Amino acid sequence: xxxxxxxxxxxxxxxxxxxxxxxxxxxxxxxxxxxxxxxxxxxxxxxxxxxxxxxxxxxxxxx
Numbered sequence: 001x002x003x004x005x006x007x008x009x010x011x012x013x014x015x016x017x018x019x020x021x022x023x024x025x026x027x028x029x030x031x032x033x034x035x036x037x038x039x040x041x042x043x044x045x046x047x048x049x050x051x052x053x054x055x056x057x058x059x060x061x062x063x
Contacts, residue, residue, distance in 0.1 A: 007053065010054075021046070022044070027044065028044055041055035
């Protein structure tokens with residue numbers, strides 16, 4: 001079951017946080033990638049069904 005809440009959390013190291021979350025039982029919904037709006041982000045789902053977008057601002061995207 002998925003929870004209706006969705007969290008967007010800024011972290012220092014997206015890849016590390018996602019790897020630690022997976023090791024603790026989370027599943028990857030969207031792997032970490034550089035998004036068009038300037039964040040590096042990925043989405044995980046914790047064992048309780050909450051979605052977590054973890055991101056790090058990497059600067060404005062090139063136009």
